[in-house]
Amino acid sequence: MGPVSLFIPCTVDFMMPRVGVATVRLLRRLGIEPRYHEQQTCCGQPAMNAGYLDRARKAAKHFIDVFGDDDVIVSPSGSCTAMVKYHYPELLGGEPSWRRRAEDLSERVFELSQYLVDVLGIEDGGGVFDGTVTYHESCQILRRLGVSRQPKALIEQTRGTTFVPMEQADTCCGFGGEFSYRYAFISEEMVRDKIGHYLDSGADLLVVSEPGCLLNIAGYLSRNNPEKRALHLVEFLAGPETDENT
Amino acid sequence: MKESAREEILARLRQAPKMEIPARPVMPTPREALFDRDGLIARFTEELTRESGVVYRAADREEILDYLTEIARAESLTRIMMSTDDMIRSLDLPAWGERQGVSVSTAADYPDRESYTRAVFDETDAGVTGADFAVAETGTLVIAHGGNQPRLVSLAPVLHVAVVGIDRLVPIYEDALSVFYGGAGRIPPAHLTLVTGPSMTADIRATAFKGMHGPRRVIVILAG
Amino acid sequence: MKIDTGNFVRNAKLEMQNQYARTFLSLLPPYIAARRVKVMGSFPDPAAAQELSRAIRAEAVARMPDLLEEFEKNAIAAGARVLWARNAAEANEMILSIARERNVTMVTKGKSMISEETGLNDALAREGIEPFETDLGEFIAQQLGRPPFHIVGPAINVPVEEVCDLFMKKAGMQEETTDPVELGYAARLFLRDKFRRARLGITGVNMAVADTGAIINVENEGNIRFNKSSPRTQVSVMSPEKVVPTTTDALHLLRVLCRNCTGQSISAYVSIDRGPREPAEIDGPEELFIIIVDNGRSRLYHDPKLREALRCIRCGACLNLCPVYAKIGGYPYGWAYSGPMGQVLNPALLGLEETGDLFKACTLCGTCREVCPAGIDHPAIFLHYRALEVKRKRRSSGRWEAILFGVWGTAAAHSAVWRFLYRLARPVLAVFGKKGKIEAMPGPFAGWFGARDLPVPARRTFRDQWRESLSKQGGAS
Numbered sequence: 001m002g003p004v005s006l007f008i009p010c011t012v013d014f015m016m017p018r019v020g021v022a023t024v025r026l027l028r029r030l031g032i033e034p035r036y037h038e039q040q041t042c043c044g045q046p047a048m049n050a051g052y053l054d055r056a057r058k059a060a061k062h063f064i065d066v067f068g069d070d071d072v073i074v075s076p077s078g079s080c081t082a083m084v085k086y087h088y089p090e091l092l093g094g095e096p097s098w099r100r101r102a103e104d105l106s107e108r109v110f111e112l113s114q115y116l117v118d119v120l121g122i123e124d125g126g127g128v129f130d131g132t133v134t135y136h137e138s139c140q141i142l143r144r145l146g147v148s149r150q151p152k153a154l155i156e157q158t159r160g161t162t163f164v165p166m167e168q169a170d171t172c173c174g175f176g177g178e179f180s181y182r183y184a185f186i187s188e189e190m191v192r193d194k195i196g197h198y199l200d201s202g203a204d205l206l207v208v209s210e211p212g213c214l215l216n217i218a219g220y221l222s223r224n225n226p227e228k229r230a231l232h233l234v235e236f237l238a239g240p241e242t243d244e245n246t
Numbered sequence: 247m248k249e250s251a252r253e254e255i256l257a258r259l260r261q262a263p264k265m266e267i268p269a270r271p272v273m274p275t276p277r278e279a280l281f282d283r284d285g286l287i288a289r290f291t292e293e294l295t296r297e298s299g300v301v302y303r304a305a306d307r308e309e310i311l312d313y314l315t316e317i318a319r320a321e322s323l324t325r326i327m328m329s330t331d332d333m334i335r336s337l338d339l340p341a342w343g344e345r346q347g348v349s350v351s352t353a354a355d356y357p358d359r360e361s362y363t364r365a366v367f368d369e370t371d372a373g374v375t376g377a378d379f380a381v382a383e384t385g386t387l388v389i390a391h392g393g394n395q396p397r398l399v400s401l402a403p404v405l406h407v408a409v410v411g412i413d414r415l416v417p418i419y420e421d422a423l424s425v426f427y428g429g430a431g432r433i434p435p436a437h438l439t440l441v442t443g444p445s446m447t448a449d450i451r452a453t454a455f456k457g458m459h460g461p462r463r464v465i466v467i468l469a470g
Numbered sequence: 471m472k473i474d475t476g477n478f479v480r481n482a483k484l485e486m487q488n489q490y491a492r493t494f495l496s497l498l499p500p501y502i503a504a505r506r507v508k509v510m511g512s513f514p515d516p517a518a519a520q521e522l523s524r525a526i527r528a529e530a531v532a533r534m535p536d537l538l539e540e541f542e543k544n545a546i547a548a549g550a551r552v553l554w555a556r557n558a559a560e561a562n563e564m565i566l567s568i569a570r571e572r573n574v575t576m577v578t579k580g581k582s583m584i585s586e587e588t589g590l591n592d593a594l595a596r597e598g599i600e601p602f603e604t605d606l607g608e609f610i611a612q613q614l615g616r617p618p619f620h621i622v623g624p625a626i627n628v629p630v631e632e633v634c635d636l637f638m639k640k641a642g643m644q645e646e647t648t649d650p651v652e653l654g655y656a657a658r659l660f661l662r663d664k665f666r667r668a669r670l671g672i673t674g675v676n677m678a679v680a681d682t683g684a685i686i687n688v689e690n691e692g693n694i695r696f697n698k699s700s701p702r703t704q705v706s707v708m709s710p711e712k713v714v715p716t717t718t719d720a721l722h723l724l725r726v727l728c729r730n731c732t733g734q735s736i737s738a739y740v741s742i743d744r745g746p747r748e749p750a751e752i753d754g755p756e757e758l759f760i761i762i763v764d765n766g767r768s769r770l771y772h773d774p775k776l777r778e779a780l781r782c783i784r785c786g787a788c789l790n791l792c793p794v795y796a797k798i799g800g801y802p803y804g805w806a807y808s809g810p811m812g813q814v815l816n817p818a819l820l821g822l823e824e825t826g827d828l829f830k831a832c833t834l835c836g837t838c839r840e841v842c843p844a845g846i847d848h849p850a851i852f853l854h855y856r857a858l859e860v861k862r863k864r865r866s867s868g869r870w871e872a873i874l875f876g877v878w879g880t881a882a883a884h885s886a887v888w889r890f891l892y893r894l895a896r897p898v899l900a901v902f903g904k905k906g907k908i909e910a911m912p913g914p915f916a917g918w919f920g921a922r923d924l925p926v927p928a929r930r931t932f933r934d935q936w937r938e939s940l941s942k943q944g945g946a947s
Contacts, residue, residue: 013932014892015925020932024940033944036936039885047875047882049834051856055879062883139835168500172793176833183831184917185483189797190833192921219922222907251764252554255710258768259535265774267529271521273722274514297738353752362752363700367666384736393750397699401692419721427682427717434682436548436748437698440740445692448732449607450633452498452626453650458606459658459665460692460739 002071006034007084007109009077010042011211019211022238023076023112029126029238030116034074037066043080048087049177060088064101072119073109076234077211078141081111086144111141113209113233117150123157125237130160131204133236136194136217137170138210151209151233158237166201168193175216191220198228209233278382278417286382286415287468294385297443298456299464301385306470310409311342313467314374318348321405323371326350330394333376333409333469353396366398372405373398373461377441379422380410380468386442387466388422390435397437406441406461412470471589471617475804475816478827482802491619491627491799498626499790505733506787506841512735513725523726524845526719527781530711534771534780537680537713538762544683548745550758558588561763565590565672565705568759569599572703574670578661580687580694581605582674583784584709584763586618586806587819590672601672602664604693606657613640619800621786621811622731627799661693671697671755675708676727676783677720678760684744685760686720688727688737695741704746704755710767711780723783726843730785766819775854779814781844786811788838788848794831803828810838810848822859829855870914889933896927 008020027034044059067073075081088102116122133155141147156163174190198206208214218230291301304310328334330352343350356362379388391397400406426434445460456462513519542552555561594601603612610625618624630648637643643656673694677686687694714720728734747754770776789795789809800808807815817825829852838848881888902911903926910919
C-alpha cells in the first residue's frame with residue numbers, strides 16, 4: 001500500500017489549520033508519513049448542498065484529478081469523506097468515465113478514525129489527557145459512514161482519559177452548513193441543547209471529529225461558556241503542540 | 247368525450263420510466279410459530295393483558311357461563327346483546343339470562359336497522375360475541391363480520407366479552423387471514439376486524455386512556 | 471386546507487415562543503422514539519423486518535399502475551364502486567354529489583390525510599354539509615381550525631385548558647374539566663350521537679390490497695370502525711400509492727407501521743373491507759365508494775427521485791426523531807404533512823415555489839432516512855429539490871449566491887485561483903476579528919453570530935504551514 005494522502009477540508013485549511021497540523025503530527029507519531037497535494041481545494045459539498053450540482057461536479061472532477069492516483073486518502077472530516085465516497089459516483093453518474101473514476105476512488109477514501117481503527121487496527125493513538133472526555137456523534141460520520149465505535153475506542157485508549165457518555169450524543173448539533181446561518185434561530189437552539197448535554201455529562205472536554213460541528217460547538221462555547229472546551233479528535237489524540245505552529 | 251380521469255391517471259403512470267423491483271430479504275420464522283398450545287395461550291394472555299384486556303380460561307360450557315355470571319354480577323349488567331355465531335349460540339345465553347335476570351337480545355330481535363342501532367348504542371351494557379380466531383402474536387381477536395356477527399355489537403357497548411374456542415388460537419395473523427383471503431375455501435367477508443384490547447387514545451396531552459369511542463373493557467374467554 | 475408553507479420562518483419563530491409546545495416537544499418525540507426501538511425488538515430480526523417493509527414499498531410503487539388496476543378489478547367484483555379523481559376539486563365534487571343525492575346534511579369522518587390535502591371539510595361545509603372529524607385529535611384540530619401538529623397526534627400540543635374551552639363551546643360539554651380523560655369522554659359522548667345519526671361516513675385508507683380488492687384501516691379509537699358500521703353509505707378516499715400487492719405484504723407493513731407510528735406492536739383495531747356489507751348484515755354500509763385521488767402523484771411519478779416520496783406510509787417515525795421538528799413542531803410546515811415527511815411530500819405535491827424553506831430547513835443529519843420503514847432517502851430528495859430550484863433560477867436568496875457559487879466553482883477547479891481568492895477574502899473577513907475571533911459580521915452570514923463566534927480565518931493556512939515547515943519535518947519523530 002502506498003503512502004497516505006491527506007485530504008484537508010477547506011474549513012480546516014482556512015479556519016482551523018491546527019487540526020490539519022495535528023493530523024500530520026498524529027500520523028507521524030504512529031509511524032505514517034503522509035503526503036499532501038497542494039493543488040487540493042474543496043470536495044464540493046457546499047455547492048451540492050445548495051443545489052449547484054454543476055459547480056459541485058467541477059470540484060469533484062478536480063478532486064479526482066488531484067487524488068486519483070493515491071492508494072489511501074485520509075481526512076479529518078466525515079462529511080467530506082462521505083461526499084467523495086457516496087456522492088461523487090451519483091453526482092457524476094451522467095458521465096461514465098468520470099463515474100468509473102469516482103467509484104474507483106470511493107473505495108480508497110477514509111475518515112481518519114475509521115482508517116486508524118478499521119484499516120490499521122490502531123486504537124491507541126499514543127496520546128495523554130488527564131480528565132474525563134465525552135464525544136459528539138456527528139451525523140455524517142455516524143449515519144453515513146457508520147463510524148461510532150472507532151473514535152470512542154481511540155478516546156478510551158488515551159492514557160489518563162476516562163470516557164463519559166453524553167445524553168443525545170447522536171442528535172445533530174444544528175450545523176448543517178448554510179442551515180446554521182439561514183435558519184440560525186433553530187440552529188442556535190440545537191447547539192444550545194448539545195452544549196447543555198455536554199455540561200450535564202460533567203466531562204472536562206468534548207471531542208468532535210467533524211470540522212463543521214466543531215466550528216458550531218466551539219463557536220457557541222466561545223461566546224457562552226468560554227471556560228469549556230471542544231477539540232477535534234485529532235487534536236485530542238495528538239496532544240498539545242510543543243513547537244510554535246499556530 | 248374527454249378522456250376519463252381513470253384513463254388519464256393510469257396512462258400517465260404507465261408512461262413513466264420503469265423502475266427496478268428490489269429483491270426481498272428472507273425473514274426468520276416468527277417465534278410464535280414454534281410455540282406449543284400452552285405457549286400460545288401464555289403469549290396471547292400476556293399480550294392482551296398488557297393492553298388491559300382480561301383473559302379467562304374455561305374448560306366447558308358450564309365454566310363459560312360461570313364466568314359470564316361472574317362478569318354480569320361484577321359489572322352490574324342488565325342488558326346484553328349477543329352475536330349469533332355457532333359458539334355463542336351453543337351457550338344458549340337467553341336461558342342463562344333468564345336465570346340471571348339479564349335481558350339478552352340479538353340483532354334479529356329488532357324490527358329494523360334504526361331500532362337495532364338505538365339499542366346497541368344506548369340500551370346495551372355489553373356485547374357478547376364469538377371470534378373466528380385468536381392470534382397469540384399480539385393478543386388479537388379476528389372477527390369476520392356477517393349476518394351472525396353484527397359490526398356494532400363488539401364496538402358500541404362499553405364492555406365487549408368474546409368467547410373463542412381454544413382450537414381457534416393461532417400463532418400469527420397470517421394463519422388466520424389466509425383462511426379468508428387465501429383465494430381458496432371461504433369467501434372473504436365484507437368486513438373483518440382485528441381487535442386488540444379496548445379502544446384507546448392518547449390525543450390529549452399524550453395521556454393514554456381506554457374507551458375512547460369503542461369498548462372501555464375487553465374480556466376474552468378462551469374455551470376448551 | 472389553507473396552504474401556509476410560504477410562511478415557514480415566521481411560523482417557526484412564533485411556535486418557538488410557545489413554551490407549552492416546546493416543553494411538550496422536548497418530552498414526547500424522544501419517548502415515542504424509545505418505544506419504537508423497544509417494540510421493533512419484538513421482531514426476530516428487526517433489520518430484516520425493516521428491509522422487507524422497504525422492499526414491499528419499493529415494489530408497490532414500482533408496480534403502482536398494474537396494482538391499481540388489479541385492486542380496482544377485485545374491489546368492483548366485491549361490490550365496491552371505484553371512482554378516480556384527477557385532483558382535489560374532482561374528488562370533493564364526487565363526495566359532494568354522493569352526499570347531495572342522499573340528502574345528507576352531516577357526515578362523520580375518520581382520519582384521512584388525503585382529505586386534508588383536498589380540503590374536503592371546507593368543501594363540505596361550503597355546501598351546507600357539516601363534517602365531523604371523529605378521531606379525537608383531528609376533532610380538536612378541526613374545531614380549532616388548525617392544521618395537524620403531528621401526523622399521529624394532530625392536537626397533542628393543545629393545552630387542556632384550551633380543549634376545555636373548546637368542548638364547552640362546541641362539543642356540548644356541561645362541566646369544565648382539565649382532566650384529559652374526562653375531556654375524552656365528553657368528546658366520546660358528543661361524537662357518539664353523530665355516529666348514531668350519520669348517514670354518510672368518510673374514511674381514509676391505510677392500505678389497498680391489490681389481489682383481494684380490500685381496503686385496510688389502522689386505528690386505536692374505534693372511530694373508523696364506527697364510520698364503517700353505522701352509516702348506510704361509506705366513502706373511503708385514498709391516494710394511489712396506498713395500493714400493496716398482497717394481504718401478506720399488508721400484514722408485514724401493518725406490523726411495521728404500528729411499531730413506527732405509536733410504538734405499539736399492533737393498534738387496537740384494524741378493519742378490512744371488501745365491498746359493502748353482505749345482504750344478511752344488519753349494520754355496515756349498503757354502498758361502498760372508493761375514491762382514488764391522484765392530486766399530482768401521476769405527474770411526480772415520472773421523476774424517479776420524487777417517485778420515492780410515494781413510498782411513505784405516514785407512520786410519523788421521521789417526525790419523532792427529527793431535531794428540527796423537535797424545535798418547531800408541526801405548524802410551520804404549513805400544510806397536511808409536517809416534519810421530514812412533510813418536507814418531502816409538501817414540495818412534491820404543491821410545487822417548489824412556495825415550499826422552499828421546507829427543503830432547506832434541514833441539516834441533512836439523516837435520522838429520518840435511517841428510521842424510515844418505507845426506505846425514503848429524505849436528504850437526497852431535499853438535495854434534489856434544491857438542485858431543481860437552482861435550475862429554475864428561482865433561488866429565493868437572490869443572485870448573490872448564484873454569483874458566489876459561479877466564482878466558487880471556477881476556484882474549486884483551479885487551486886491557484888482558490889488560493890488567490892482566499893488571499894483576497896481573508897483580510898476583508900479579518901476586519902471583523904478581535905483577539906482571534908469574529909463576534910459579528912454583516913451580510914448573509916450574520917445569522918451565525920447571534921449566539922456563536924467564529925475563528926478569524928487563518929493568516930497561515932494549513933497549506934502554507936505545510937509548505938513552510940510541516941513537510942520538512944517528516945521523519946523527525
